[in-house]
Amino acid sequence: MxxxxxxxxxxxxxxxxxxxxxxxxxxxxxxxxxxxxxxxxxxxxxxxxxxxxxxxxxxxxxxxxxxxxxxxxxxxxxxxxxPLVIYQVKSTARFALLRPDLEKIKVDMEQANYDPVALAENKRKMAELFAKHKTDPFTPLIGxxxxxxxxxxxxxxxxxxxxxxxxxxxxxxxxxxxxxxxxxxxxxxxxxxxxxxxxxxxxxxxxxxxxxxxxxxxxxxxxxxxxxxxxxxxxxxxxxxxxxxxxxxxxxxxxxxxxxxxxxxLDIPDTSHLGTPAPPPTITSSKPPARKAITPPPGVSFNPGDSKKARRLVH
Structure with missing residues (x-):
């Protein structure tokens, strides 16, 4: 070979x-x-x-x-x-939209001194809000x-x-x-x-x-x-x-x-219109508002106690 x-x-x-x-x-x-x-x-x-x-x-x-x-x-x-992140973002946005209504309910509960009847009614309103917006307080914690x-x-x-x-x-x-x-x-x-x-x-x-x-x-x-x-x-x-x-x-x-x-x-609610939340409303006082001071026109002077002259100037 x-x-x-x-x-x-x-x-x-x-x-x-x-x-x-x-x-x-x-x-x-x-x-x-x-x-x-x-x-x-x-x-x-x-x-x-x-x-x-x-x-x-x-x-x-x-x-x-x-x-x-x-x-x-x-x-x-x-x-x-x-998908879970998107679900969380949706729920968080919905919760942000209903927050103003929740603040109102909270104020109502405080004004009612947490009366049992009023408390039950406000809890029912809160449950209806959560059901309407399809969210709850715990879903935003998913992330x-x-x-x-x-x-x-x-x-x-x-x-x-x-x-x-x-x-x-x-x-x-x-x-x-x-x-x-x-x-x-x-x-x-x-x-x-x-x-x-x-x-x-x-x-x-x-x-x-x-x-x-x-x-x-x-x-x-x-x-x-x-x-x-x-x-x-x-x-x-x-x-x-x-x-x-x-x-x-x-x-x-x-x-x-x-x-x-x-x-x-994705059907995520728009929350861009929501700014810093306004402070919750407070109970208004029954005290009447103070009277507005009357400013005389130029060239006219009078004492603050001269109510007749003041009324003539106003009319």
Whole structure:
């Protein structure tokens, strides 16, 4: 057999060996990765472990680097809860519209000294108002009750993954290649703080127009945003892949929910006409109003006690 023929026979064998090495290497990498995720979820609560598994599945199925897998998972979760957010915004806007009527009922109850009969009647009126506007005092709290657990699951899940998974050390890009260490340039903490403050200005008071705690809530969130930079500067970069993505999503969501056409399409009540709520009415005094002072025309003078001259001037 010629040398060229022998080489042609060995060539497919060489390709097969190379393919086998590639498959074995990929299998080994997947095996190592699976060991990493098992180690991470073993120290997490069930809901946190669920988020970790979703991030891991996104990374394995799509082949994206870790930072993009985290961002894509964040977008997926925020998209899933979007219907509940829209429902909350609707309910909050409706609650803002009925607040003036609730204030009137509250004043009526105070004027009646909380008489049992009047109290029962006013409670009935309040129930009718809530039924008419299809809302209740607790629905506006859905956002806090929903976003809080999601944030905590991502926070603790990503922090544990950054500690336990060596593959995170090369899972970033640009200047944040190592997702397990803080950003020494402070770029990611700064971007997170800036996007959070923009989010506050866009939609922190969305649906809260006309409510007395509107300005207070916004100022509290502004203060939190300012403290965000120094408090998060030492967190691993993996966390900022979630925070920045979530803040950008909130900015887009807030801009859309402030758009009149988009709000009309979603049937969200318009509350832009509601300003700062007026103080509740008080019980008027039975004392007659003071008489208005009479000003004489130029060139005429008289004593304040001269009522006859005053009457002649008036007539």
């Amino acid at each position: 010629s040398e060229s023929a022998a080489e042609s026979i060995r060539f497919p064998e060489t390709l097969a060996d190379a393919a086998q090495e590639i498959v074995s290497g990929a299998a080994g990498a997947t095996y190592d990765l699976s060991k990493e995720i098992v180690l991470a979820v073993s120290e997490s609560f069930p809901w946190t472990a669920a988020v970790q598994y979703v991030i891991y599945a996104t990374h394995v199925v799509t082949g994206l680097p870790w930072w993009l897998s985290i961002a894509l998972t964040t977008v997926a979760v925020r998209t899933m809860v979007l 806090a009750l929903l976003q809080g657990p999601i944030f905590m699951c991502f926070f603790f899940g990503l922090r544990t993954m950054a500690e336990k998974m060596d593959s995170f050390k090369e899972g970033g890009a640009f200047w944040f290649t190592d997702l397990t260490t803080p950003d020494e340039l402070y770029i990611l903490p700064f971007i997170t703080t800036a996007t959070f403050l923009i989010t506050v200005e866009l939609n922190a008071v969305d649906g809260m127009q006309g409510q007395p705690n509107q300005k207070t809530m916004k100022n509290i969130l502004r203060g939190m945003g300012v403290l965000f930079l120094p408090l998060t500067a030492q967190f691993p970069k993996a966390l900022f892949c979630y925070w920045v993505t979530s803040n950008l999503w909130s900015m887009l969501q807030g801009a859309l929910l402030r758009n009149k056409k988009f709000k009309a399409y």
